[in-house]
Amino acid sequence: MVSSQENDPKKGYNHLKNEKSPYLIQHADNPVDWYPWGDEAFKKAEKEDKPIFLSIGYSTCHWCHVMAHESFEDPEVAELINEVFVPVKVDREERPDVDRIYMDVCQIMTGTGGWPLTIIMTPDKKPFFAGTYFPKESRYGSTGLKDLILNVEEIWKENRKDVLNSGEQVFRVLKDVSSTPRGGEIEAKILEKTYDTLSKTFDYEYGGFGDFQKFPTPHNLMFLLRYWKRTGNKNAVHMVEKTLDSMYMGGIYDHLGFGFHRYSVDPGWVVPHFEKMLYDQALISMVYIEAFQATGNEEYKRIAEQIFKYVFRNMKSPEGGFYSAEDADTEGVEGKFYLWTKKEIFDALDPDEAELICKIFNVKEAGNFEDETIGEETGANILYLKSSIGELAEGLGISRRELEDKLETSRMKLFQNRETRVHPQKDDKILADWNGLMITALAKAAQAFDDPKYSKAAEDAANFILDKMCKEGRLFHRYRDNEAAIPGNLDDHTFMIWGLLELYEAVFNVKYLKKALKLNKILIEHFWDEKDGGFYFTANDSEHVLLWEKQTYDGALPSGNSVGIFNLIKLARITEDPELERRSIDLERAFSTQIRRAPIVHTHFLEAIDFKVGPSYEVVIVGDPEADDTKKMIQSIRSHFIPNKVFLLKDENVPDISEIAESLKYKEPIKGNATAYICTEGSCKSPSTDVRKVLNLLDY
Structure with a gap:
């Protein structure tokens, strides 16, 4: 003391x-x-x-x-x-x-x-x-x-x-x-109502929602992708593409060092508040990954990989966990690290390169924006695009590839020049919940891009959290200076469970499934409201702040209950445990009244309802993970946008997967070939070794 x-x-x-x-x-x-x-x-x-x-x-x-x-x-x-x-x-x-x-x-x-x-x-x-x-x-x-x-x-x-x-x-x-008055189960028609509201509040000129400040709100976009998958509604996927394209072109994106700033103060995504948060990188990258799977647009893959490049360079700790944030201010000035005068660009580049950069990124002698929080007409410029790279290349009369090569050469020079500046302060604490989101994003990338460097980074982070931030079987919220402290809250547990479930599907190591089940057991024991259902934000043995709160509102992050219901549904399908299924329904009923009143602020929760309503799939591949036919079948499934599924691999050489669910014991390969067992809507289809037939069963 x-x-x-x-x-x-x-x-x-x-x-x-x-x-x-x-x-x-x-x-x-x-x-x-x-x-x-x-x-x-x-x-x-x-x-x-x-x-x-x-x-x-x-x-x-x-x-x-x-x-x-x-x-x-x-x-x-x-x-x-x-x-x-x-x-x-x-x-x-x-x-x-x-x-x-x-x-x-x-x-x-x-x-x-x-x-x-x-x-x-x-x-x-x-x-x-x-x-x-x-x-x-x-x-x-x-x-x-x-x-x-x-x-x-x-x-x-x-x-x-x-x-x-x-x-x-x-x-x-x-x-x-x-207080959260209980109601009945949520009807499928709420998905249509939510889409209608999103379409009415959508900004068809710039993308995003609302007409003033713009926040990325990734859960809205992920909801729309699932709605498009469900209905084939082209406007739903258009809203996603328009938003993702506009976000990337705007100043909210760091075109030199990559990664997204927190939000923009204008409707066109140009002028950001410059802080960079780990959770934004995680959630936004998830949307780009899913959009790549849904549309096949390679640009979305490239942007997601750029986000991860920034995270690995600036936010990854030597132990494997990820830091929390980088500041908006440098030397007392918001955005100073990221802003450029025209002279600074000409000093850093050859004249032809500087002219091209100024043209492409709208750099003006007097500056290209005014903002009272940053300073008026200081000659400062935010780098942003008014058109896509393809349109800009066409306007210049050169190929897209040629323009991209020119821009990359200049980008690297400007980036190296910017590295000599005073950097924004980094908040280097490691938070379990935000790391859970980044593990989820990396595991999704590993699957969609078939790239093991992302699963390796996800495993490193997960192992760090499980080894360093768990004491006596309990998860802690914050790690810094070799100390894990502050008992884990609802988000810590649900976000980590989400990450572990996605990580299992990326590497098929059953230890991550077992860890997810263990955390879920602790969650139910210490956070569940036995009277009315749903999860409290703080554990029953944690400090009592003022009152026990249960929240479902999906704000900058999805709520712990929104992620929690999704986890319960998936774990119930994986383990064939009716008790987990019952709890997911209890959680749904606990919040259904307030979700019906305001579905627009519960879009992540409604992704779980979309999964529950179906069609959804339980997919088990039986085969040798090193065999070519197994790899081909796994990757053919991963390359498509099939969000409503659980995906297991039964390797005959790893018997402990059969401890997860009884029916796994009876699934065998056909004639020694990789075999898919698919169940949907309460019935199981005939097992198949044919990749094309498997995709047809999954509605592709």
Whole structure:
């Protein structure tokens, strides 16, 4: 325990100095006497009769940096905060349980949310004020942080009863909002309703959904691919292709170093917020992989592989896990690392190369965008395309291949030049849930592209998580500096199970199936709501934050319950276990009422409903994995877009696969040849050694 004298913010550090989170460490030398979330802070607040000033953010958040520089590094503001409050700092990525609860509070109280998240609450964690970013001084009708602190101080002293009543009211509303009335099973017609809503909100000019800021929302696109597969509706796949093409052409894509930025502030995908998140790379690459399988467009494969090239170069730890994020800001300026003046491009390239790059990527002498968060007309340019490479080549009167070769030569020169700049800060903590998503993406790539380097990377990450982030059989959320800490939440378990199931299908190593089943057993034991069904976000033996929450909303990431129902359905089909099937139905009923009310924000959950409604397939190949006929049959299935399937390999030399499901014991190769056993819609077809017949049975 560090003494209170040692934790003196006036001496340059506070109670965050021994934390592992890069975000908390960023604030360890603030004059604000920050505490990490924990009993010490709450006991101090109770003893000193002070409210809690809770500030939640993350290391790559631009406005978190702005508020820190303006206020938390300012001695005058810090003195006010320390006098009136017990200040607590939380990394939302380390403690998503805390963040989720108080983000819900902010949205209830203000109608909006975001980071930095500012909550003022009683010592028993009940909030009575919420907001996001506050400037230091009041301006333009907006309350500044200094005035806010003084107002709260007065209210806390003079109107304590009103404050406590307000906290109780917010708590009651939060409980009501968090309740999940059960309903019946979800009908197939909801898939049509969801497609209709997506088609009405789709931006047919630029792709994506909505007409202001643009987020990739990969689960919407994956839903549309499945809807197209189900119905043959060409507009569904058009919406996917239009969005993926526009995203790639826009400034949201890093055309030099690859990978996607978080989102764009404009409808045309041009001006991004420049942070790069691991989960975005994982989820977006999944869509490009599935679009490649569905359409055969090699461009989508190339983009997915570029994303992985970025991830391997910038986000992969030596131990095999993947880091969390890279910052939007460099040297206090958002996007500085990624922006170019025309002069910088001419200094880095030969004149002919520079002219071509400026033409292709819309580089202007005065800059090609204005954004008050980055700076007005500094001559800065975002590299983006107005047309596809094929159209640009046609306009230049050269072949696409020739243009691609020219661009690649210049790209490498610009990339090497950019590498000499000050790099954005990397958040190098390793999170189990986000790694589960990246394992899933890599395993999908290994199957679709028939490339073992992706399955190797997925195995390295999975083995790292299972070896280093599991203690006494339990999964932990965060790893940094050789320490696994913070008990795993719902997303950690469901995302890792998803990754392990995809990894099994990529390498057919039964140990990953067994690990998935073990994690699922822990999930049911510690997260399942025995009364109403569904999974809580935190385990029954974890810290109680304010209330137990169950969520299905698919936001930037799919919800743990959305992934959880998919896992339950797949594991039930794999193991032939009716108990898992029953739980998947209970989970569906637990949330069906709210999903019917707003299907558009539950598209990943509805992918599971699409799987359940069918047609879906249980595919078992019996054969030697090293034999040519087995390899041919496996790859012929993998090369097609068949999302609603479970896929097993029975190798006669690996008997433990038969422990997974009883019927596997009785599946044998026909005349020593690779043989496919396919079941669908509750009936099993005749086994076949003919690849063409197998694909016909799978609707290809």
